[in-house]
Amino acid sequence: MIVIVxxxxxxxxxxxxxxxxxxxxxxxxxxxxxxxxxxxxxxxTLSPTYLFQLTHENDNVIDSSEFGEKEHQADELAEWAADFICSNGYKAFAQSERNLINGYFNNDTKATLLPHKKIAIMAGLGWIGKNNLLVTKEYGCAVCMCTVLTNAPFPTENKPIIMPRCKTCCVCKNICPSQVIHGTTWEPGINRDTMVDVYHCEGCLKCLVFCPLTQQYMKRNVVK
Ligand code: SF4
Ligand code: SF4
Incomplete structure (x- = not known):
C-alpha cells in the first residue's frame, strides 16, 4: 500500500x-x-506574481486566467488520481467540476455534498474566513483545490479543526464590490448564506487577493 501512496x-x-x-x-x-x-x-497555490498583478490591476479588469488554470489543473490531477487508484483495485471518485454535475452539486443552492474546504479544514490546513474561503497561514486564500473520495486503505492525517482567526478583520467584507460578504464568523454547521450571498458574487477574486494573509504570502515571495 505504501508503494501506491x-x-x-x-x-x-x-x-x-x-x-x-x-x-x-x-x-x-x-x-x-x-x-x-x-x-x-x-x-x-496561486503564484505571488499573479497575486501582485491582481493587487495592482485596474479595478474594472478581472483577470482570472491563472486562477482558472489552477482550478482546472486541480480537477485534472484529481481525475488522474482517481483513475490511478481504481487501476490499483480500489474505488475512487474525483470531485472535479465535470463529475460534480452528476448529482453531487446542487445548482439551486450552489453547494456540493462535501466541499473541498471542509476536507481542507479536517486536514488542519487553515480555517474558513469571513469570505467563506479557506484561509491558510502560509498562502492565505491563494489555494485552488480539488478532492478525491476513495476506499483505498491509505494512511490518514486528520487534525483538529482550526477555528477562524480573522478576529476583527473585515478587509474582505469592505472590499467586496457586490457587498455580498456579511462579515459573519464561521462556526461548524453554520448556514453559508449567513456569511456570503453566493448568488450575487461576481467572481472578482478581490476577497481572495486582498485578505491580509494572501498579501503576506505575496509580499514574502514576489520577485522584486
Ligand atoms: S469574489 Fe468579488 S464579488 Fe465575490 S465575494 Fe469575493 S469580493 Fe465579493
Ligand atoms: S480578509 Fe480578513 S476577515 Fe476576510 S478572510 Fe481574510 S483575515 Fe478573514
Missing part, C-alpha cells in the same frame, strides 16, 4: 500539486461522504 504523491507533486493531504472521512454522514471513508485533498 508514494507513487500517487510523487506523481501529483511532479505535476504541480503543492499540497496533498489524505484524511479519514468515515465519521461524516453518508449524505456527505457518499459511502467513502477517505478523502485526498490536492491543492495548487
Amino acid at each position: 508514494n507513487t500517487l504523491i510523487k506523481s501529483l507533486t511532479n505535476h504541480g500539486a503543492n499540497i496533498i493531504k489524505i484524511i479519514d472521512i468515515s465519521e461524516l454522514s453518508e449524505a456527505e461522504n457518499s459511502g467513502y471513508d477517505k478523502a485526498i485533498l490536492i491543492g495548487l
Whole structure:
C-alpha cells in the first residue's frame, strides 16, 4: 500500500500539486461522504506574481486566467488520481467540476455534498474566513483545490479543526464590490448564506487577493 501512496504523491507533486493531504472521512454522514471513508485533498497555490498583478490591476479588469488554470489543473490531477487508484483495485471518485454535475452539486443552492474546504479544514490546513474561503497561514486564500473520495486503505492525517482567526478583520467584507460578504464568523454547521450571498458574487477574486494573509504570502515571495 505504501508503494501506491508514494507513487500517487510523487506523481501529483511532479505535476504541480503543492499540497496533498489524505484524511479519514468515515465519521461524516453518508449524505456527505457518499459511502467513502477517505478523502485526498490536492491543492495548487496561486503564484505571488499573479497575486501582485491582481493587487495592482485596474479595478474594472478581472483577470482570472491563472486562477482558472489552477482550478482546472486541480480537477485534472484529481481525475488522474482517481483513475490511478481504481487501476490499483480500489474505488475512487474525483470531485472535479465535470463529475460534480452528476448529482453531487446542487445548482439551486450552489453547494456540493462535501466541499473541498471542509476536507481542507479536517486536514488542519487553515480555517474558513469571513469570505467563506479557506484561509491558510502560509498562502492565505491563494489555494485552488480539488478532492478525491476513495476506499483505498491509505494512511490518514486528520487534525483538529482550526477555528477562524480573522478576529476583527473585515478587509474582505469592505472590499467586496457586490457587498455580498456579511462579515459573519464561521462556526461548524453554520448556514453559508449567513456569511456570503453566493448568488450575487461576481467572481472578482478581490476577497481572495486582498485578505491580509494572501498579501503576506505575496509580499514574502514576489520577485522584486
Ligand atoms: S469574489 Fe468579488 S464579488 Fe465575490 S465575494 Fe469575493 S469580493 Fe465579493
Ligand atoms: S480578509 Fe480578513 S476577515 Fe476576510 S478572510 Fe481574510 S483575515 Fe478573514
